[in-house]
Amino acid sequence: MLLPLKFLNGNKMRRLSGFIIFLVSVFLVIGLLSLLLPSKVSLAKSVEINATPGRVRDQILNFDQWKNWYPAFKDENITVIKNPPFDGMINSVTLDDKKGRNLTLIIIDSVQNKIDIRVKSSSSTKVDYQFVLIPKANNQILLTWNINTDLGWYPWKRIQGIFLDKFSGEQYEAALSNLKKAAEN
Numbered sequence: 192m193l194l195p196l197k198f199l200n201g202n203k204m205r206r207l208s209g210f211i212i213f214l215v216s217v218f219l220v221i222g223l224l225s226l227l228l229p230s231k232v233s234l235a236k237s238v239e240i241n242a243t244p245g246r247v248r249d250q251i252l253n254f255d256q257w258k259n260w261y262p263a264f265k266d267e268n269i270t271v272i273k274n275p276p277f278d279g280m281i282n283s284v285t286l287d288d289k290k291g292r293n294l295t296l297i298i299i300d301s302v303q304n305k306i307d308i309r310v311k312s313s314s315s316t317k318v319d320y321q322f323v324l325i326p327k328a329n330n331q332i333l334l335t336w337n338i339n340t341d342l343g344w345y346p347w348k349r350i351q352g353i354f355l356d357k358f359s360g361e362q363y364e365a366a367l368s369n370l371k372k373a374a375e376n
Contacts, residue, residue: 236364
């Protein structure tokens with residue numbers, strides 16, 4: 192039961208105001224410290240693949256092939272919708288789940304050894320994928336998947352960026368492992 196402030200004696204009032212000042216100070220310090228954290232975070236995962244560059248590129252450029260390696264394309268609760276072409280894109284799909292959330296993948300650039308993909312979602316976090324293919328000896332490819340994330344100015348998102356590899360690193364590694372298997376078969 193909350194008592195009107197006039198029923199609180201001086202001791203309780205000082206404790207209450209001290210606690211409020213403490214909470215405000217903690218949030219202020221966290222907010223100020225988060226401004227020192229970067230708003231853009233990059234994560235890179237690599238795998239060596241025993242396949243031709245063309246075969247690896249096909250796994251990435253052709254969204255029909257993503258079901259072989261990208262987890263969301265295998266999920267039965269997600270519908271994959273091919274988008275009509277528009278200026279500035281090579282290929283695009285939208286992934287819709289049964290809860291009404293969606294994610295759009297847009298291949299915006301593809302040069303010989305680099306493929307850039309923009310990821311659009313309802314989240315305020317902006318994500319871009321970049322796949323870099325480096326040919327090696329004996330018909331091997333070193334494929335590096337760069338995940339570039341713009342966290343914006345929200346303090347909690349910047350703090351979350353510190354743990355990006357912990358939260359999603361294993362998922363990207365599993366996807367690369369699946370891509371390796373698909374390209375090598």
